[in-house]
Amino acid sequence: MKLKGAQILIQALKQEGVKVIFGYPGGAVIDIYDELYRENIKHVLVRHEQGAVHAADGYARVTGQVGCVLVTSGPGAANTVTGIATAYMDSIPLVVLTGQVPTALIGTDAFQEVDIVGITRPCTKHNFLVKRIEDLGKTIHEAFHIARSGRPGPVLVDLPKDVMQATGDYEPVSFPDHAPKSSPVPSQIFYIKDLIAQSRRPVLLTGGGVILGRASEELRRLARRTMIPVTSTLMGIGAFPGSDSLWLGMPGMHGTYYANMAISHCDLLIAVGCRFDDRVTGKVDHFAPEAKIVHIDIDPSSINKNVIADVPIVGDCKAILKAINDLLEKDNFTVKEEERTEWLRQIDTWKTENPLSYCQSDEVIKxxxxxxxxxxxxxxxxxxxxxxxxxxxxxxxxxxxxxxxxxxxxxxxxxxxxxxxxxxxxxxxxxxxxxxxxxxxxxxxxxxxxxxxxxxxxxxxxxxxxxxxxxxxxxxxxxxxxxxxxxxxxxxxxxxxxxxxxxxxxxxxxxxxxxxxxxxxxxxxxxxxxxxxxxxxxxxxxxYPMVRPGAPIHEMTLGSREMTN
Amino acid sequence: MEKKEYTLSLLVNNKPDVLARVAGVLGGRGYNIETLCVDATLDPRYSKIVLTTIQDKSTINKIEKQLIKLHDVHKVTDITDTGAVSRELLLVRMKLTEKNKADIALIINSFNGRVVTMNGDHCVIEITGEKEFLERAIESLKPLGIEDSARTGIVALERY
Missing domain, CATH: 3.40.50.970 (Thiamin diphosphate (ThDP)-binding fold, Pyr/PP domains)
Incomplete structure (x- = not known):
């Protein structure tokens, strides 16, 4: 059956399970909006296109699904850029559909024309300009596939108006999952087990990858069995319970005193799904100076980028943590109380010495x-x-x-x-x-x-x-x-x-x-x-605390008292 | 870490925008591309890009990892120091005079070059070889009056 481009688009979105679109209409997408008028996909009408992308991003972060945005060409598309870059930096799966002037007018400085594919090239995981109706359905499915596979990210699809008006055929396509099929390498898992067994001062450092990879349960299992305290980057907060006694809070520039001290004194740092941002590491040469570093991440380009890993493991963090947990369980691995006492007591001392605090006031609201x-x-x-x-x-x-x-x-x-x-x-x-x-x-x-x-x-x-x-x-x-x-x-x-x-x-x-x-x-x-x-x-x-930019993370300013260790 | 010229060979989709994406990975991080060669492979769906860039080892590793992340890039190979055969083509236009004719002929001969075209008092010479070889050729021709020149940049192919 022949369908209009706009109809093919909507069918493909439905096929991808899109339940809500955040968007803002305009001349170049009027055919798509006309189609939406008839369809039962929910559309949230924002007041600025940047808001649409952030809303789709928030939706994606809490549901784990791909967020979907629809905006018009030119200024509509350009207004999405900050939102797209935000999602790109935090690896959030989005598909951003932008209207474009008709193919015949592309490159002529037509009204409301902007080269959005060119503009967003460095801040999307991938982007497409669909110039032929025959490519439309497949491209939409591919966009969703790219957005959600491996390390997720935003994908932009630029849709010229004449392609939306043309008629063509639509066949749903499904893409094979290219994500690393991580059967974790057994020798590496054994090695990590040995490292955990030998370590006296271990720390788990988790990042947004644990949340994106839905590995929270495995993380909790690992931390509790091995009694390893957990710190997490801003992006990983929530993966490990903030009310747990093994929780150290966030490390880095505004991290807790005890998280930064624990990293600076640990002998084993197991980093999962994080990328060692400069806000986390402070001066890299002084980061975890005494530690063997295990780095687990789905993106090979994150490994050895900022911090050199002793044990680099590329793969899905849930599968890898599960493999470690299963091995520990099989071997009936337990930590002897006395092996952790000293380390956990040290951390408790740090926690008591310098908890997160502020000076309460009777006069002004803190x-x-x-x-x-x-x-x-x-x-x-x-x-x-x-x-x-x-x-x-x-x-x-x-x-x-x-x-x-x-x-x-x-x-x-x-x-x-x-x-x-x-x-x-x-x-x-x-x-x-x-x-x-x-x-x-x-x-x-x-x-x-x-x-x-x-x-x-x-x-x-x-x-x-x-x-x-x-x-x-x-x-x-x-x-x-x-x-x-x-x-x-x-x-x-x-x-x-x-x-x-x-x-x-x-x-x-x-x-x-x-x-x-x-x-x-x-x-x-x-x-x-x-x-x-x-x-x-x-x-x-x-x-506070605050680590000066470029300083090692154990050198913190703690409010009124300056403290250096 | 010590910097040197690395040669990367990329197998990419033969589509618009792919070169811009590849160039963007380097340019966006402030890295210069020294030479660049692109053409379709025997299978017209793909192109081969051979580029050279001056980096240290750890940076070139990071560049490779970023390049392979591109959706249109299928394969990235660092063919530096692998014994890959590498060639470059040089075209030089010279103004001919009674004085320099004989010398130019000698140089062309010694660099296995040839005259592509000659009209009136101008000739265009082609010479192929490895980068250093062409540099020596240019040095030899310079005193005889080079009007203009163009180089293809390096193409390279693994031996097996």
Whole structure:
């Protein structure tokens, strides 16, 4: 049966199991929208294309499915770039469909034409320009296959208008899975077992790969059987329970004192699904100096990129962790209490010496206090999205996550304006969960227009703004490294966030004193609709601990006290 | 680590944009491509790209890993120091005078070159060989007045 291009596209999306599209119409995609009008795929109409990509990204992060975006050509396509780069850096599977001018006009500077394939070449896993109707169906299926296989990532498909209007045949195609068929190499698994057996000071360092690879259960099994403490990069938070006694918190620039000390003193570092970002390692030469490093990752290019691994293992981390666990189980491997006592006691000492802390105040709201209260009141059950900067670091430090896929944040690219639209995608995926965007007053204004989307979709998202009137993280650097020259970080003028929220149809609440924090949170969290809570927090609070850029991670500034070990 | 010229041979899809993707992997990281040769293989669905770049060993390893991640790249081989046969073609245009004619003929002879075309007082010479060989040829011809020259960049093929 002959179908129009737009129909083939929709059939292929359905075949791929797409349930929701985040998008924004325009001239070049009007045929696709006309087709959507007849179909029962849900479409979320955002207010800016960047919001559509972040929303699809949030949806993908919590469901594990490929997020789908549909935008028009030219400016519509160009507006997706930040969202695509965000997903690329964090390995999030997306398929972004962009309209394009008719094939005959490509390259003529036609109205709303932009070379989006060229623009997004370095920030997509792959991208396509579909020039012939015969290639359309196959390309869509291939795009989904690439997005979700191996190390996931965003794929863009550029769709010229005439191809959407042409007629052709459609046959669903399925692609064989090229992902490394990881039957883990037995000798390597035996070797890791030996390393674990010999180690007296082991640490597990996990990353986003554990969440993407759904390896959380295997990780927990391994850590508990071997009594190895676990630290995780920002992207891996939630894979191991934040309330577990083996949990060390996040390492790196704003990591906990004890996570950084544990890495700096361990004799075995088992890194799983992480890529040793500079924010994690600090000065690479001093990273885990005494440790044998085992690095498990699905992407061969991540291995030996920043840190040289003694035992490099390429493959699916779930399969590899399972193989290790199975071997340990088969051999009835147990850790003798006394073999770990000294190490765990040392870690406990570090934890007691320098826990995550802040100076509570009676006069001003401390941002950390807001997060702690939020954690208490939600009993750690909320799905948290964040913006980027201080709000993000405090969320990572003071909210404890017990489950994977519940902390949604832009780690690699550090995209301000990510959290709120991502929360929209999360809430679409899980209408009954409590979804909270932890924001700064700077970040929230980067995609604040999406409040209209939340209202239109009736999404009961809660926004918590830690409002210090500054671009706080940059201000912190200016305070610490630029002698308090607050160049352009003081947002002298701010809108009245409460009134702004109300104008969009949100409930707006404000707290200016510490004693108002709990009542405002209680009222806001229990309200059935969307709420924006504006917390006026201490203006010049800093995120600690802090490792200076380029310094080794055991050299931390711990707030008022400087401590070097 | 010591830097030297590496030769990579890539088997890629013969499609638009593939060269840009390959070049982007190097260019996006600030690495220069010294020479580049591309043509379809016997199977027209694929092309072979031979490129050279000056790197240290660890960087070339990273480049290889990034290149093989590209969806359109099927195979990346580092053929440096594998004894692969490598050749380059040099074209040189010279202005002929009564004085230099004999010398040019001698040089062409000693580099196994040949005159491709000659009209009036201009001639174009072709010489093939390994990179250093062509460099020596250029050095020899220079004093006799090179007007312009073009080189293909290295093509290379494994011996087995």
């Amino acid at each position: 941002p950390q206090f807001v997060i702690q209260k939020l954690y208490e009141l939600t009993r750690g059950k909320a799905i948290i999205t964040t913006e980027v900067g201080q709000n993000q670091m405090w969320a990572a430090q003071f909210y404890l996550f017990d489950e994977p896929n519940t902390f949604v944040t832009s780690g690699g690219l550090g995209t301000m304006g990510y959290g709120f639209p991502a929360a929209i995608g999360v809430q679409i995926a899980f209408p009954d969960r409590l979804v909270v965007d932890i924001a700064g007053d700077g970040s929230i204004q980067m995609n604040i227009q999406e409040m209209a989307t939340a209202i239109q979709e009736m999404l009961p998202i809660k926004i918590v703004i830690l409002n210090n009137g500054y671009l706080g993280m940059v201000r912190q650097w200016q305070q610490l490294f630029y002698e308090k020259r607050y160049s352009q970080t003081d947002m002298t003028y701010q809108p009245d966030f409460v009134k702004l929220a109300e104008a969009y149809g949100f409930m707006g609440l404000r707290a200016t004193k510490p004693e108002e924090v709990e009542p405002v949170l209680k009222k806001g969290l229990s309200h059935p609709g969307p709420v924006l809570m504006d917390f006026r927090v201490a203006r010049e609070e800093c995120v």
